[in-house]
Every structure is written in structure tokens, then in C-alpha cells.
Amino acid sequence: MSARAGQTAITGIGQTAYTKDSGRTVMSQCVEASAKAIADAGLERGDIDGLVSFTMDTNSDHDLQTALALPMVRWTAKAPFGGEGAYATFQLAAAAIESGQANNVLIFRAFNERSESRFGQPTYNAGSMRDFHKSLGLVTPGQVYAMWHKPFLDARGMTSEDLGELVVQMRAWAATNPDAWFYGRPITLEDHQRSRWIVKPVLRLYDFCQETDGGVAFVVSRLDTARASGRPVVRVLGVQQAWPLGESMMYNYYKKNLVFPEDTVHVANALWEQTGLSPAEIDVSTIYDNFSPSIPISYEGYGLCKPGEVRDAIRAGELGPGGSTPVNTNGGLIGEAYLHGLNNATECVRQMRGTSPNQIEGAKVALCAGRQCGMVLVRE
Numbered sequence: 597m598s599a600r601a602g603q604t605a606i607t608g609i610g611q612t613a614y615t616k617d618s619g620r621t622v623m624s625q626c627v628e629a630s631a632k633a634i635a636d637a638g639l640e641r642g643d644i645d646g647l648v649s650f651t652m653d654t655n656s657d658h659d660l661q662t663a664l665a666l667p668m669v670r671w672t673a674k675a676p677f678g679g680e681g682a683y684a685t686f687q688l689a690a691a692a693i694e695s696g697q698a699n700n701v702l703i704f705r706a707f708n709e710r711s712e713s714r715f716g717q718p719t720y721n722a723g724s725m726r727d728f729h730k731s732l733g734l735v736t737p738g739q740v741y742a743m744w745h746k747p748f749l750d751a752r753g754m755t756s757e758d759l760g761e762l763v764v765q766m767r768a769w770a771a772t773n774p775d776a777w778f779y780g781r782p783i784t785l786e787d788h789q790r791s792r793w794i795v796k797p798v799l800r801l802y803d804f805c806q807e808t809d810g811g812v813a814f815v816v817s818r819l820d821t822a823r824a825s826g827r828p829v830v831r832v833l834g835v836q837q838a839w840p841l842g843e844s845m846m847y848n849y850y851k852k853n854l855v856f857p858e859d860t861v862h863v864a865n866a867l868w869e870q871t872g873l874s875p876a877e878i879d880v881s882t883i884y885d886n887f888s889p890s891i892p893i894s895y896e897g898y899g900l901c902k903p904g905e906v907r908d909a910i911r912a913g914e915l916g917p918g919g920s921t922p923v924n925t926n927g928g929l930i931g932e933a934y935l936h937g938l939n940n941a942t943e944c945v946r947q948m949r950g951t952s953p954n955q956i957e958g959a960k961v962a963l964c965a966g967r968q969c970g971m972v973l974v975r976e
Contacts, residue, residue, distance in 0.1 A: 605822035608637025608815030614933035618809035625811035626706035646671035646698030682937035689816035706811030742798035745889035760788035765916025770927025805929035837969035838862035860897030875899035879959035882940035
């Protein structure tokens with residue numbers, strides 16, 4: 597995104613139901629979420645002239661254009677990979693709008709990730725030169741992440757009980773969110789500790805995110821036209837990504853300091869410089885949580901606490917209902933759904949509109965945080 601920050605706004609959001617067995621095609625869910633986002637933005641389908649998604653998305657841009665009957669698309673782009681870089685899609689949309697290549701960009705993501713194609717299944721074939729770990733038996737995302745996260749957890753003195761306290765807080769948010777898979781189903785620390793080990797001694801069953809069938813979509817528009825519409829304006833004040841040499845999307849065993857989240861700190865510093873804000877000014881955050889340890893790493897990396905203080909913040913309940921730094925007020929990927937992180941962005945938009953089921957009173961600044969990409973939204 598250019599130095600001229602904040603020239604775009606999220607004008608529309610849309611989603612399907614979040615299920616485990618949708619019984620429908622992925623494209624139909626993509627169309628439903630997209631049509632809802634366009635209507636939510638108060639636009640006609642002919643107003644959409646850009647399409648953005650992930651390289652991992654299987655929905656064809658052209659097929660989506662046809663299904664939605666979009667008369668003319670002038671910009672298409674794909675962000676690399678997915679979850680940890682989810683907010684790069686907004687950076688691509690902003691780049692198109694700020695450069696005059698498009699006026700209203702539709703961001704979309706949909707899959708049958710539970711009933712059709714499950715990310716968590718073992719994969720034994722090396723996909724890149726970094727996949728040597730597969731020959732050592734690390735063949736599932738849970739195994740890969742647990743090995744990568746353990747040095748941070750050890751350095752911060754965090755135990756399975758601490759992760760359990762965190763998951764209890766995420767599930768408390770989900771329990772009061774009607775869209776969440778775990779709506780009405782909070783848990784206790786004892787429940788977490790009774791859940792079976794998946795990757796001992798790091799990850800229990802309740803430390804994993806959901807596997808979800810569903811779709812989500814956004815419309816990103818020019819800020820001036822969003823303001824002129826008379827509708828609520830959620831401004832994209834800043835969005836950044838960072839890929840230091842030697843980093844990897846899903847794991848990092850290749851640097852000298854396995855505790856310091858270099859990519860996350862780079863993103864955070866760039867965001868604060870771009871927006872002129874500081875972590876203390878963030879009212880509500882969503883943090884990509886495919887596994888529970890991802891939250892404390894990013895919470896610290898974005899400066900929401902000082903290094904070494906994240907365990908105390910979790911134990912004090914600061915991330916949950918009533919806490920001073922509310923995180924994942926939708927329940928996150930652990931409690932609501934797994935839409936490759938983009939459903940967390942939907943929650944940030946709702947918080948800025950004042951329409952979240954778990955609305956934070958007076959919230960005006962929201963942080964959407966991933967390890968390698970982050971975004972700051974503000975309510976005007």
C-alpha cells in the first residue's frame with residue numbers, strides 16, 4: 597500500500613452459514629457470500645470491477661464473474677497462500693483502487709474444508725525445498741506448528757494450562773455469537789485439559805481451529821465514494837505485509853532466534869508508522885488462530901503487551917470478555933469458524949460498525965492481525 601494511507605474503505609461484508617457439511621458446491625457458497633457483500637455495500641453488481649482472493653482458492657475468477665453477472669472486471673489479483681497472509685487481499689484491493697485500476701473490489705474466499713478437502717490431512721510429498729521435515733515425520737499442520745511454536749512457549753513459561761485459559765476466553769466469545777460453531781457452548785479449563793492430546797506436549801484437541809464449510813466476501817471501495825454514500829464508513833487506515841528472507845508461510849525452523857517473531861514485528865512497526873497509531877490505541881483485535889499458540893505470539897509481536905508479559909495477560913483474562921485488550925470477539929477460528937482468517941476481518945468490520953454480537957463499547961480502532969500481514973480499521 598502506498599504511503600498515502602487510508603484511501604479505501606470496506607463497504608460491504610457477506611457470509612454463508614458456517615457448517616461442517618454444507619451439501620452444496622463451493623462456487624454456490626462463494627456466490628452467496630459475494631452477492632451479500634455487494635448488497636451490503638449498497639452497490640449494483642455492475643459497480644464491481646475488481647476481484648481478489650488467495651492462490652489457494654479454487655473458485656475461478658471468470659466463473660464467479662459469470663455467476664454474478666459482473667459486466668466488466670478490470671483488475672484481478674491473488675495473494676500468496678492463505679491464512680497468515682489473509683489481509684494481503686486488502687492490500688491488493690487498496691493497490692488497485694489507489695492506482696485507479698478499479699473502484700470497487702470484491703474479495704472472496706469459500707471452500708468445503710470439512711466435508712470435501714481437509715487441510716489437516718497428512719501430506720508426505722515435498723512441495724518445496726523447505727519440506728525436508730516431512731521425512732522426519734512432521735506431516736500434518738498440527739505437528740509442524742507445534743514444533744515451531746514450542747520454543748516461544750518455553751521461553752515465555754507457558755504451559756498447556758495457559759493455552760487452556762486462552763481457549764476458554766475464545767470459547768466464551770463464541771458462546772455469545774450466533775454465527776459461531778460453538779454458540780452457546782462455553783468450556784472450562786478442566787474441559788480443555790480433558791481434551792485429548794493431538795501433538796503432545798503442545799496441542800490438545802481444543803487448541804485446534806475449526807474445519808468449516810462456508811464462504812465470506814468483502815467489498816473494498818474508494819474512501820471518498822464511501823463517504824458520499826451516507827452509509828457507515830469503515831476505513832482501511834493501513835495494511836502491511838512482511839516476508840523477511842528465510843521466512844516461511846506455515847513454519848519457521850530456519851533462523852537463529854526461534855522465539856522472536858521477526859515477520860510479525862516488521863508488519864507491526866510498518867503499520868504503526870503508516871497509520872500514526874500505537875498498540876495502546878487499539879480498541880479490539882482479531883488474531884489469526886489456526887492453533888492457540890498463534891495468539892500469544894502475535895499478541896506480543898504486535899505490541900499489545902511487552903515481551904514476556906503475554907502469559908500474565910492471559911492468566912488475568914485480558915483477552916476475553918471484560919478484558920482490557922479484547923481479542924477475537926467472534927470466537928476466532930477456534931470458536932467461530934475457519935475461513936482462512938477472513939471471518940476475523942468480518943468481525944473487525946462489525947466492531948467498527950457497532951453491530952457485533954459482542955460489541956466493545958466505544959470501539960473506534962480495530963487490528964486484524966496475522967503473522968505476516970496485518971490491517972488497521974477505523975470507524976469514522
